Amino acid sequence: MKGLGARHIALALLAFLLVWAAVVATKVPPSEAVRSFIDGSMGGPAAWRQTFREMTPLVVTGLAVFLALRAGLFNIGADGQLTMGAAAACHFALAFPGPTGLWLGSLAAMAAGAAWALPAGLIKAYRGGHEVISTIMLNNVAGFLTVWLAAGPMRDMKQQSPTTRLLDKGSFLPNLVEGGPFRLSLALLIGILGVAILAFWLKRTVAGYELSATGANPSAAETAGVNVRAVTIKAMMASGAIAGLAGAFLVQAFEHRFYANFSPGYGFDGLGVALLSGGSPWGLVPSAFLFAVLSSGTSSIQLTGVPKGLNGILLGLLIMVFASVRYRRSRTVGD
Amino acid sequence: MAIDTGLLVVSTVTLSAPLVLAALGGLTSERSGVMNIGLEGTMLSAACAACFVGLQTQNMWLGLLAAVVVGVVLMQVHGILTQAFGIDQIISGMAINALAAGATSFVNKGFLTLGVTARPVLLPKQFFWIAALAAVFLIGVIMNRTRAGLRLSAVGNDPDKSRQMGVDPIAIRYLALAATGLLCGFSGALIASNAGSFTDNMTAGRGYIALAALIIGGWRPWPTLIACLGFGLIEALQLHLQGTQLAGASVPTEFWTSLPYLVTLIALAGLLGKNRAPAGLGRP
Numbered sequence: 001m002k003g004l005g006a007r008h009i010a011l012a013l014l015a016f017l018l019v020w021a022a023v024v025a026t027k028v029p030p031s032e033a034v035r036s037f038i039d040g041s042m043g044g045p046a047a048w049r050q051t052f053r054e055m056t057p058l059v060v061t062g063l064a065v066f067l068a069l070r071a072g073l074f075n076i077g078a079d080g081q082l083t084m085g086a087a088a089a090c091h092f093a094l095a096f097p098g099p100t101g102l103w104l105g106s107l108a109a110m111a112a113g114a115a116w117a118l119p120a121g122l123i124k125a126y127r128g129g130h131e132v133i134s135t136i137m138l139n140n141v142a143g144f145l146t147v148w149l150a151a152g153p154m155r156d157m158k159q160q161s162p163t164t165r166l167l168d169k170g171s172f173l174p175n176l177v178e179g180g181p182f183r184l185s186l187a188l189l190i191g192i193l194g195v196a197i198l199a200f201w202l203k204r205t206v207a208g209y210e211l212s213a214t215g216a217n218p219s220a221a222e223t224a225g226v227n228v229r230a231v232t233i234k235a236m237m238a239s240g241a242i243a244g245l246a247g248a249f250l251v252q253a254f255e256h257r258f259y260a261n262f263s264p265g266y267g268f269d270g271l272g273v274a275l276l277s278g279g280s281p282w283g284l285v286p287s288a289f290l291f292a293v294l295s296s297g298t299s300s301i302q303l304t305g306v307p308k309g310l311n312g313i314l315l316g317l318l319i320m321v322f323a324s325v326r327y328r329r330s331r332t333v334g335d
Numbered sequence: 336m337a338i339d340t341g342l343l344v345v346s347t348v349t350l351s352a353p354l355v356l357a358a359l360g361g362l363t364s365e366r367s368g369v370m371n372i373g374l375e376g377t378m379l380s381a382a383c384a385a386c387f388v389g390l391q392t393q394n395m396w397l398g399l400l401a402a403v404v405v406g407v408v409l410m411q412v413h414g415i416l417t418q419a420f421g422i423d424q425i426i427s428g429m430a431i432n433a434l435a436a437g438a439t440s441f442v443n444k445g446f447l448t449l450g451v452t453a454r455p456v457l458l459p460k461q462f463f464w465i466a467a468l469a470a471v472f473l474i475g476v477i478m479n480r481t482r483a484g485l486r487l488s489a490v491g492n493d494p495d496k497s498r499q500m501g502v503d504p505i506a507i508r509y510l511a512l513a514a515t516g517l518l519c520g521f522s523g524a525l526i527a528s529n530a531g532s533f534t535d536n537m538t539a540g541r542g543y544i545a546l547a548a549l550i551i552g553g554w555r556p557w558p559t560l561i562a563c564l565g566f567g568l569i570e571a572l573q574l575h576l577q578g579t580q581l582a583g584a585s586v587p588t589e590f591w592t593s594l595p596y597l598v599t600l601i602a603l604a605g606l607l608g609k610n611r612a613p614a615g616l617g618r619p
Contacts, residue, residue, distance in 0.1 A: 026445050272429075319426065
């Protein structure tokens with residue numbers, strides 16, 4: 001395999017030039033755009049609150065995608081699993097006001113996420129159907145199903161838009177720190193704790209080792225006595241459960257309700273977070289932080305007249321450049 | 336519950352045409368071994384380009400040309416990233432979709448909504464119908480009757496063996512991806528032309544439905560056409576049946592819109608015949 005070279009630098013430069021050209025094309029002075037970006041993501045308590053809020057679902061969905069990726073599976077379905085989890089968490093929190101709703105909701109969200117990932121795991125393990133295709137299909141079905149739920153059975157008829165009523169305060173996931181406009185939710189701490197648990201589990205347990213072995217080389221793992229099918233299905237379900245929990249956190253800690261088109265694409269961003277983690281679970285934390293800064297920064301940059309779409313441009317190019325350095329496939333013949 | 340059959344046929348064909356074009360785009364790429372979940376983003380970018388240029392010049396034919404150029408460029412980017420840089424094909428596809436969603440929304444908010452009020456002259460639907468049917472026929476002939484088609488399948492089934500036989504998989508894949516870009520360009524321009532203006536995420540998952548039709552059609556042109564017509568019929572029926580009762584209970588529209596995805600899951604589970612995926616799909 002070829003190493004890093006001039007072409008990687010050229011690609012990175014080209015990506016940078018594209019972003020620069022996009023900002024220049026809007027006729028907003030670049031210095032003003034950059035300042036607004038930094039102010040909106042890290043300049044003061046309200047900006048930090050927004051960045052940490054964005055970071056929470058990104059750490060958790062990143063964790064979900066990372067786990068599946070370690071088992072050699074692309075879980076593109078985290079978005080659908082998250083949405084199903086959010087709907088389930090909201091349903092139970094509304095049915096059981098108080099802390100019971102919080103706990104039952106979290107469990108239900110994990111179950112819903114896992115159930116939504118199960119078909120993809122089964123199809124991959126028993127039929128060899130690509131998990132990317134099946135999870136894309138499941139995402140779309142989850143989208144339509146939850147739009148129907150939010151507009152029909154779960155809807156609060158007093159509201160103009162398709163949304164549920166607000167959760168009981170007792171079912172909220174509490175904030176760790178509250179001061180002025182600043183908030184830091186317990187959800188983010190749980191997410192980072194989850195990263196620590198995954199790092200330990202992958203390194204120190206037999207199941208974690210079997211999962212990595214399956215991802216690295218399934219036929220070698222099979223020969224060594226690993227039940228690759230079982231690992232595939234379990235990894236997919238675990239990934240779905242974690243993504244479902246991300247949905248629960250969004251409902252319990254931030255939104256306090258469920259509505260149609262709930263996720264703005266946290267599941268897809270989770271794939272980017274997992275890719276940029278650089279192959280170590282601990283890398284998920286800075287990677288999620290970077291994505292969160294990009295998101296809150298580009299939200300703020302809108303005020304200067306640069307459209308929010310810049311976020312997608314940045315994410316797409318970032319993934320391209322980073323993947324060109326890290327996620328290359330080796331050739332066996334002729335290279 | 337009366338349905339006007341003639342109207343139903345017309346709307347089925349209208350709704351299927353962009354799917355057929357995009358699915359065939361997916362076919363040329365995937366039969367050459369390049370997985371392509373970037374169809375959605377490529378169609379969206381093409382639709383945006385068609386609107387932008389069509390509105391600026393008041394000529395939708397130039398809009399179509401712009402759509403094709405943008406489609407081909409994006410698919411060559413997919414080719415360069417996956418073939419020259421060796422990025423995983425799924426990651427590259429995802430990145431293209433993210434980039435396309437962001438860039439089109441950026442162009443729409445920043446440039447499209449400013450000062451343009453005139454609607455462009457729409458392209459005749461029949462032109463796209465003929466283009467779609469011609470594409471199915473042409474690709475069918477190329478795949479089954481020509482040396483080029485044989486090479487395309489050979490590269491898609493086993494790139495290493497092709498390399499040993501003196502067929503360069505990389506060159507063939509760039510060509511196949513150019514065809515993908517061309518077809519997605521037509522598909523995006525058709526969607527833009529039908530709507531008359533650009534809205535964020537206006538392709539609304541049609542790229543994924545096209546991918547689904549490709550899988551159900553077993554990566555073959557004519558069966559893929561039939562799958563697209565089936566999905567088009569579902570969409571048309573849904574529009575016609577809106578608000579009517581079926582067997583005494585009203586069926587939510589969300590069920591109908593989910594149907595293509597559900598059918599694809601069933602197909603992936605192997606309940607609709609054997610898996611015909613090209614053997615070398617996703618391999619470098």
